[in-house]
Amino acid sequence: MTRSVRPTRRTPTLTLTRRMLQVTGAGAAALLALSACSSSDSDSSATSGSSTSGKPSGTVTVFAAASLKESFTTLGKAFEKAHPDTEVTFSFGGSDSLAASITGGAPADVFASASPKTMKIVTDAGNASGTPTAFVRNQLEIATLPGNPDKIASLKDLTKSSLKVVLCDKTVPCGAAAQKALDAGKLKLTPVSYEEDVKSALTKVVLKEADAAVVYKTDVKAAGGKVEGVDFPESAQAVNAYPIALLKDSKNVETAKAFIALVQSAEGQKVLTEAGFLQP
Amino acid sequence: MTTSPRPDKAGAADAADTLTGGPRRPHAHRTPGARGVGRGAPLPLLLPALLGLAFLVLPLVALLIRAPWRSMPELLTSTEVWQALQLSLVCATAATAVSLVLGVPLAWLLARVEFPGRGLLRALVTLPLVLPPVVGGVALLMALGRNGVMGRWLDSWFGITLPFTTAGVVVAEAFVAMPFLVISVEGTLRAADPRYEEAATTLGASRFTAFRRVTLPLIAPGIAAGAVLAWARALGEFGATITFAGNFPGRTQTMPLVVYLALQSDPEAAIALSLVLLAVSIAVLAGLRDRWMTAS
Numbered sequence: 001m002t003r004s005v006r007p008t009r010r011t012p013t014l015t016l017t018r019r020m021l022q023v024t025g026a027g028a029a030a031l032l033a034l035s036a037c038s039s040s041d042s043d044s045s046a047t048s049g050s051s052t053s054g055k056p057s058g059t060v061t062v063f064a065a066a067s068l069k070e071s072f073t074t075l076g077k078a079f080e081k082a083h084p085d086t087e088v089t090f091s092f093g094g095s096d097s098l099a100a101s102i103t104g105g106a107p108a109d110v111f112a113s114a115s116p117k118t119m120k121i122v123t124d125a126g127n128a129s130g131t132p133t134a135f136v137r138n139q140l141e142i143a144t145l146p147g148n149p150d151k152i153a154s155l156k157d158l159t160k161s162s163l164k165v166v167l168c169d170k171t172v173p174c175g176a177a178a179q180k181a182l183d184a185g186k187l188k189l190t191p192v193s194y195e196e197d198v199k200s201a202l203t204k205v206v207l208k209e210a211d212a213a214v215v216y217k218t219d220v221k222a223a224g225g226k227v228e229g230v231d232f233p234e235s236a237q238a239v240n241a242y243p244i245a246l247l248k249d250s251k252n253v254e255t256a257k258a259f260i261a262l263v264q265s266a267e268g269q270k271v272l273t274e275a276g277f278l279q280p
Numbered sequence: 281m282t283t284s285p286r287p288d289k290a291g292a293a294d295a296a297d298t299l300t301g302g303p304r305r306p307h308a309h310r311t312p313g314a315r316g317v318g319r320g321a322p323l324p325l326l327l328p329a330l331l332g333l334a335f336l337v338l339p340l341v342a343l344l345i346r347a348p349w350r351s352m353p354e355l356l357t358s359t360e361v362w363q364a365l366q367l368s369l370v371c372a373t374a375a376t377a378v379s380l381v382l383g384v385p386l387a388w389l390l391a392r393v394e395f396p397g398r399g400l401l402r403a404l405v406t407l408p409l410v411l412p413p414v415v416g417g418v419a420l421l422m423a424l425g426r427n428g429v430m431g432r433w434l435d436s437w438f439g440i441t442l443p444f445t446t447a448g449v450v451v452a453e454a455f456v457a458m459p460f461l462v463i464s465v466e467g468t469l470r471a472a473d474p475r476y477e478e479a480a481t482t483l484g485a486s487r488f489t490a491f492r493r494v495t496l497p498l499i500a501p502g503i504a505a506g507a508v509l510a511w512a513r514a515l516g517e518f519g520a521t522i523t524f525a526g527n528f529p530g531r532t533q534t535m536p537l538v539v540y541l542a543l544q545s546d547p548e549a550a551i552a553l554s555l556v557l558l559a560v561s562i563a564v565l566a567g568l569r570d571r572w573m574t575a576s
Binding site for chain 1: 441443444525526527529532540543545
């Protein structure tokens with residue numbers, strides 16, 4: 001910083017400074033480009049998406065509960081096939097963290113959550129346009145190790161102290177539903193961990209680190225032969241309705257609406273029920 | 281303890297008269313009379329520099345601005361937070377202790393013993409430093425999980441399972457924090473003059489005695505600095521912990537996990553908790569400022 005240290009070789013300094021100027025110019029441009037990135041992105045999709053012809057085009061961003069991962073990925077591919085100019089991008093995660101990021105201003109067009117409660121966070125903040133509609137329901141199931149070595153046959157069996165059970169955190173819909181089911185059966189269960197979303201709860205059983213997890217039927221189905229599902233009667237007391245909503249800040253309303261329509265269509269429902277979801 | 285300026289590496293004959301002189305700091309001497317800030321600083325340098333500074337400082341200032349000062353006391357006195365803070369401090373300290381016991385000898389091995397493949401070994405040791413923590417957590421699960429490569433034997437022979445336990449948190453934190461300590465101590469060892477140890481061995485001390493009585497006091501400041509860094513890193517560990525040890529209040533739920541989960545249900549609480557961790561980080565930095573001061 002101090003030029004008085006060695007005031008020799010004046011000219012190289014000058015040329016250096018000029019180069020610095022170029023470099024910083026480039027850097028500043030990059031920074032500007034970065035900050036403008038999101039807006040220009042949505043702009044381009046808006047101009048291409050809000051075409052009055054009503055033909056879906058451009059990018060649509062869908063925030064969806066972790067349990068919808070497999071079925072929505074399938075539907076996204078079908079949507080892109082039906083509308084070649086479109087691209088569907090997904091962000092799957094715990095419904096509560098998705099809701100938090102939407103209210104925090106994350107750019108998304110559609111939100112599909114695993115419970116009315118988490119959807120309410122978004123509607124209360126005024127981030128949804130119109131009223132959310134339930135498109136499927138999901139029931140809990142116990143996921144056990146393949147072959148069910150611990151002979152788990154009921155929810156009560158999970159309360160044995162010798163078993164390592166994982167539940168979803170109570171802030172996540174699957175955790176709230178599991179708590180509801182336990183209350184319905186008047187059972188107390190101390191898990192080894194409260195996972196941040198349903199998929200990581202399932203993963204702990206897939207990796208054989210836990211003996212059982214309370215997850216959705218759809219997750220057990222999606223895991224194939226890696227886990228075994230055990231139905232339990234209390235799950236009927238804690239069936240989750242899944243609402244879907246168009247978001248107010250959507251830059252591509254037409255395409256977003258088309259995607260929601262696909263989810264609710266006969267074709268969409270077929271994919272969802274095949275994945276193990278119940279009709280709304 | 282007196283610290284005397286050490287001779288240059290050229291090996292001046294008048295070696296330091298004490299063995300307690302800390303390692304030389306290349307930039308120990310401030311230039312006398314600080315010059316005016318910005319005088320002679322070219323604009324193309326100054327502008328991005330200030331931008332960079334703002335980029336690093338503003339988020340932390342925002343945290344202070346948005347802090348719910350009024351509800352702070354009740355937020356921070358809830359049992360869940362205290363539990364998590366306590367667990368965080370205990371686990372970070374335990375992880376640092378583990379790192380010291382295993383890391384200092386490892387650093388000594390890397391700095392003082394010639395063997396083929398030393399460079400590769402050094403790279404391997406520092407790998408967890410640059411590894412994404414989540415990847416570290418997955419790797420730990422594969423190795424030490426109940427179904428892991430080694431964890432399987434731990435479980436069947438001793439009935440020890442690490443995932444979902446407090447010990448698992450310590451393991452995850454030590455895994456990410458130990459490289460800090462090893463690098464710091466190894467650097468200090470390399471800067472320290474090996475001739476002191478050699479002198480001790482020629483005077484009849486065994487290599488281990490020389491290490492204990494000569495080398496350790498010589499590199500104590502480096503060890504302390506490394507330990508503080510490792511402790512801070514362990515305290516902030518999130519990815520490896522939630523992957524390997526899960527999340528259970530009072531057992532494996534450390535402060536960063538509470539912050540993460542609180543952000544989804546109670547953002548105000550998350551901000552308050554972040555401030556606590558920020559305060560701890562600042563304290564660590566303040567402690568490190570005089571990192572070469574030998575405690576006497």
